[in-house]
Amino acid sequence: MIMQSITSLDQEYVAGTYGRFPVELVSGKGCMLTDSQGKEYIDMGSGIGVTSFGFADAQWLNAVNTQLTTLQHTSNLYYTRPCAELAQALCQKTGMKKVFFSNSGAEANECAIKVARKYSAQKKGSQYYNIITLINSFHGRTLTTLAATGQDHFHKDFQPLTPGFVYVAAGDIEGLYKAVEENPTAAIMMECVQGEGGVLPLSEKFVHAVQRLASEQDIPLIVDEVQTGNGRTGYLYAYMHFGLTPDIVSTAKGLGGGLPIGATLMGEKVQSVLGPGDHGSTYGGNPVCCAGALSVINRLDEDFLAAVREKGEYVFSALSAADGILSVSGMGLMIGIETERPAKKIVMECMEKGVLCLTAKTKVRLLPPLNIPMDKLKDAIAVIKAACACKEETE
Numbered sequence: 001m002i003m004q005s006i007t008s009l010d011q012e013y014v015a016g017t018y019g020r021f022p023v024e025l026v027s028g029k030g031c032m033l034t035d036s037q038g039k040e041y042i043d044m045g046s047g048i049g050v051t052s053f054g055f056a057d058a059q060w061l062n063a064v065n066t067q068l069t070t071l072q073h074t075s076n077l078y079y080t081r082p083c084a085e086l087a088q089a090l091c092q093k094t095g096m097k098k099v100f101f102s103n104s105g106a107e108a109n110e111c112a113i114k115v116a117r118k119y120s121a122q123k124k125g126s127q128y129y130n131i132i133t134l135i136n137s138f139h140g141r142t143l144t145t146l147a148a149t150g151q152d153h154f155h156k157d158f159q160p161l162t163p164g165f166v167y168v169a170a171g172d173i174e175g176l177y178k179a180v181e182e183n184p185t186a187a188i189m190m191e192c193v194q195g196e197g198g199v200l201p202l203s204e205k206f207v208h209a210v211q212r213l214a215s216e217q218d219i220p221l222i223v224d225e226v227q228t229g230n231g232r233t234g235y236l237y238a239y240m241h242f243g244l245t246p247d248i249v250s251t252a253k254g255l256g257g258g259l260p261i262g263a264t265l266m267g268e269k270v271q272s273v274l275g276p277g278d279h280g281s282t283y284g285g286n287p288v289c290c291a292g293a294l295s296v297i298n299r300l301d302e303d304f305l306a307a308v309r310e311k312g313e314y315v316f317s318a319l320s321a322a323d324g325i326l327s328v329s330g331m332g333l334m335i336g337i338e339t340e341r342p343a344k345k346i347v348m349e350c351m352e353k354g355v356l357c358l359t360a361k362t363k364v365r366l367l368p369p370l371n372i373p374m375d376k377l378k379d380a381i382a383v384i385k386a387a388c389a390c391k392e393e394t395e
Ligand SMILES: *Cc1c(COP(=O)(O)O)cnc(C)c1O
Pocket: 103, 104, 105, 106, 107, 109, 138, 139, 140, 141, 191, 195, 196, 224, 225, 226, 227, 228, 252, 253
């Protein structure tokens, strides 16, 4: 049998939604990945912030394998222990009251929006359906979460999107008040650090203004922790660093450590909004995904989070003011690098040198596994630094 090359197979049969790097990854161990040619890479992307403890982590594998070989799926018609225990762990660690499980970040946000709309419609009237989100935000790819995403270029070919989304610039407190005044509001929704938008943390002043307005006017505050959550920023959830009390928190990416799971956490105010039949998901709360997520969440204790912050500080100090680097932004191990040279070029060069990085808009973005050993982190940063400093353009 003649084997088609992986690139031609992909091009022929897989929908062309992704620009892929010319690499076929075949296995991983810890923070290292191996391609089909046997070449090794240090992983500074974690599959976009997903593989929190790297690849083939013994504890995570044990949790997942044990559940996988016992019972892989039941639907939500029955009880399963991992789902209930994960919900308990998430609530106990955050003070939130209820959890709805889904399979992705977009779905976690869909649920958050449904909860906020139902709460506000019941409390204030059906015209209170508008969701205020931020310009340059990213909340997902479904038609509703695309509408929530404050970036026009994602919208243009898919009109009409779900109506009722209003955008305000991050930092524009006056604009925020005006938006709420002019649009009967069901929720305010934000990422504490805009990830896809370029790894941009919101200012303390702005997030506290959002919190104040939301509390004063009984508007549910939704914090999208899909990328920032689960230890990524050096805090269990980024909102904790800002001292916020969100009503709804959505998360996904790093939660499952590599398995698809989304979670929508509901605080006191909205805990009873969803009743029987209001929402659902066939896979949601899948026992294998929940067992993996529980093993991830249980390891994110204060010592571990302090180590994430320390590694983040190392990266910041190693890269700040380095040759060819204009600025470094982010929190913990969620880092954006503004470079003199095009980010794409730097990422390609790093890949050739055995380091896999991401981009976010015009920046190089780093989301390494949270447990990356210091020596590997230093090796990767040396490669990234050299690529940023490189003067000659090879066009
Ligand atoms: C990735 C991301 C999403 C979408 O998550 P999917 O799992 O791809 O649906 C939503 N919000 C934020 C902040 C994200 O980074």
